[in-house]
Amino acid sequence: MCRRNHGAGYVTWFAVPREALTLERGGGDLVRFASSEHGSRSFCRRCGTSLFCENALHPERTDIPLGTVDGPIDRAPQAHAFFDCRADWVEIGDDLPRLGGKTGFEPLKER
Secondary structure, eight states: OHHHHHTSSOOOEEEEEGGGOOOOSOGGGEEEEEOSSSEEEEEETTTOOEEEEEETTSTTEEEEEGGGOOSOOSSOOOOBTTGGGSOTTOOOOSOOOBEETTTSOEEOOOO
């Protein structure tokens, strides 16, 4: 679902506590789409940019695509979530933990 939404082999996300997220402007252009029975995705209705993903299985956080952020981030990627759902042609050359399974966050067996 993430690949189709972003048109890419995988998407790099970061999570913020839901109560810490504040929209300073443009809230009227935010459109929410129920993408599954437990989640929604929000995007800008003016330009189509995917902005937020919220999931009832993780109600404490909001996921944001890293590609929408200008400037530096405060940490390097920590793991590959939903790794077993990546595009078959994507090759990852690092040693970060690979997570997947039903929740997308379960440790996967060794490569």
